[in-house]
Amino acid sequence: MKYDLLLKGGRLVDPKNGVDKLLDIGIKGGKVEDVGEDLDPSCAMECFDVRGLVVIPGVIDIHVHVSEWIGGRLGHKMMAQAGVTTAVDLSGPIDGVLAIAKDYGAGLNIACLHYVRPGHTVSSDNPSMEELMQLINKVMEKGALGYKILGGHYPLTPEATARAIEVANKQRAYVAFHAGTKAHGSNIDGFIEAVELAGKNRLHLAHINSYCRGQIMPTLEETQKAIDLLEAHKNIITESYLSPLNGTSSQCSGGVPESAVTRKCLEVGGFEPTEKGFEEAIRAGWALINAERGGVNVLLSGEEGVNYWRARNTLGTVSFRVNPGESRYILATAKRRDASFVVDAISTDGGGIPRNATVELGLGLVHWGGMTLAEFVQKASVNPAAILGLSTKGHLAPGADADVTVVDLECCKPYLAIANGKLIMHRGAVVGKSAIIITTEKGRTAVESLGFQPCIVDLEQSGFYKMRAGEC
Numbered sequence: 285m286k287y288d289l290l291l292k293g294g295r296l297v298d299p300k301n302g303v304d305k306l307l308d309i310g311i312k313g314g315k316v317e318d319v320g321e322d323l324d325p326s327c328a329m330e331c332f333d334v335r336g337l338v339v340i341p342g343v344i345d346i347h348v349h350v351s352e353w354i355g356g357r358l359g360h361k362m363m364a365q366a367g368v369t370t371a372v373d374l375s376g377p378i379d380g381v382l383a384i385a386k387d388y389g390a391g392l393n394i395a396c397l398h399y400v401r402p403g404h405t406v407s408s409d410n411p412s413m414e415e416l417m418q419l420i421n422k423v424m425e426k427g428a429l430g431y432k433i434l435g436g437h438y439p440l441t442p443e444a445t446a447r448a449i450e451v452a453n454k455q456r457a458y459v460a461f462h463a464g465t466k467a468h469g470s471n472i473d474g475f476i477e478a479v480e481l482a483g484k485n486r487l488h489l490a491h492i493n494s495y496c497r498g499q500i501m502p503t504l505e506e507t508q509k510a511i512d513l514l515e516a517h518k519n520i521i522t523e524s525y526l527s528p529l530n531g532t533s534s535q536c537s538g539g540v541p542e543s544a545v546t547r548k549c550l551e552v553g554g555f556e557p558t559e560k561g562f563e564e565a566i567r568a569g570w571a572l573i574n575a576e577r578g579g580v581n582v583l584l585s586g587e588e589g590v591n592y593w594r595a596r597n598t599l600g601t602v603s604f605r606v607n608p609g610e611s612r613y614i615l616a617t618a619k620r621r622d623a624s625f626v627v628d629a630i631s632t633d634g635g636g637i638p639r640n641a642t643v644e645l646g647l648g649l650v651h652w653g654g655m656t657l658a659e660f661v662q663k664a665s666v667n668p669a670a671i672l673g674l675s676t677k678g679h680l681a682p683g684a685d686a687d688v689t690v691v692d693l694e695c696c697k698p699y700l701a702i703a704n705g706k707l708i709m710h711r712g713a714v715v716g717k718s719a720i721i722i723t724t725e726k727g728r729t730a731v732e733s734l735g736f737q738p739c740i741v742d743l744e745q746s747g748f749y750k751m752r753a754g755e756c
């Protein structure tokens with residue numbers, strides 16, 4: 285057969301190749317084989333009629349959680365259902381992410397950043413250059429693309445944070461940062477500090493919208509400040525998410541939530557930042573416990589939420605409705621003078637946290653007039669592929685990886701997802717298995733020895749290190 289899979293009659297939106305037209309796509313051996321007006325269905329093993337639907341390069345989410353620590357094992361299935369074909373776990377641990385991908389993978393391409401946390405992966409809140417160097421080398425040999433400084437949740441000193449960014453850049457690793465240090469919290473002040481600490485180094489500053497919740501200044505002023513800073517500092521790679529919900533650790537020790545973000549969210553809702561206040565907040569429906577129900581994670585509150593949280597000794601993830609609509613909208617749609625987006629990508633910070641809303645809310649932005657459909661694809665697939673150095677993803681010309689998301693524009697829902705030429709989701713039913721692991725040459729051996737097919741990227745040549753480099 286000429287094609288393993290054929291998608292017939294859809295509207296193909298592929299901005300990287302300047303395509304927005306009714307076209308068929310034939311897939312063979314994991315790659316796009318043909319794109320044309322009337323491909324013959326009798327040449328295909330399997331054919332999907334996608335008339336009335338929109339066919340786009342697979343959605344790439346550069347900020348998710350699918351580890352046993354945060355997000356959990358059901359995230360792969362939830363992402364496939366949301367039309368995601370590639371995702372970056374932004375905390376690890378790398379071993380756990382790989383173990384979960386093996387047992388619970390849904391056929392997606394998965395990359396991982398391992399976390400930097402005092403007392404866990406580094407000895408203190410002020411680790412030396414040598415200690416950070418050892419950590420980055422170790423986690424890359426295990427298959428991670430680099431590390432994520434958990435900052436706002438579990439802060440380092442400002443000096444150590446700057447060192448961690450510096451070391452990763454020296455090693456040409458990927459480095460992400462949830463803003464916040466011993467000096468500043470997870471807010472606009474932490475964001476301003478993060479940009480300073482990065483200096484001229486490359487840095488992925490996570491979920492920009494989360495620093496624009498009106499904690500220090502009015503929401504709109506914080507949002508404008510963030511945009512101004514990003515326009516001036518082109519070395520900073522960013523994403524923002526569209527859901528009103530956040531996601532943070534629900535774990536308490538010594539009667540207090542361990543995460544500074546969790547404590548802050550309790551205060552914002554009018555509750556004491558203690559274990560007792562936390563319990564009241566769950567009961568009152570302010571704190572929403574992420575719980576496994578029917579094969580996916582859902583949000584629980586009231587007695588049911590308290591019981592679920594207690595039964596796990598407070599371990600797990602909690603969500604609060606803390607993201608204002610105005611900062612989410614403005615950050616998702618803001619552009620530089622050259623018409624490029626200020627915030628590079630739409631992410632979810634989802635995975636196992638139930639807010640994989642890129643298609644659902646991103647297409648809502650298209651209906652609203654905040655961006656065109658082609659611009660949505662730019663932020664949901666083209667830019668993320670460039671950032672990760674995935675030159676054969678983010679577009680659908682012949683020869684590209686057959687990562688495809690088919691969406692229903694009218695009802696803002698994913699319809700079908702294909703990763704590496706294999707169907708992983710059709711109308712909500714997930715059929716994909718395992719994962720392909722995106723790693724560097726340093727991680728190849730570890731990833732292969734676990735039985736995964738690796739997808740090797742050269743970060744030095746990736747958008748993370750090259751994007752806007754001439755203008756820095």
Ligand SMILES: [Zn+2]
Nearest residue numbers: 347348374633
């Ligand atoms: Zn996150």
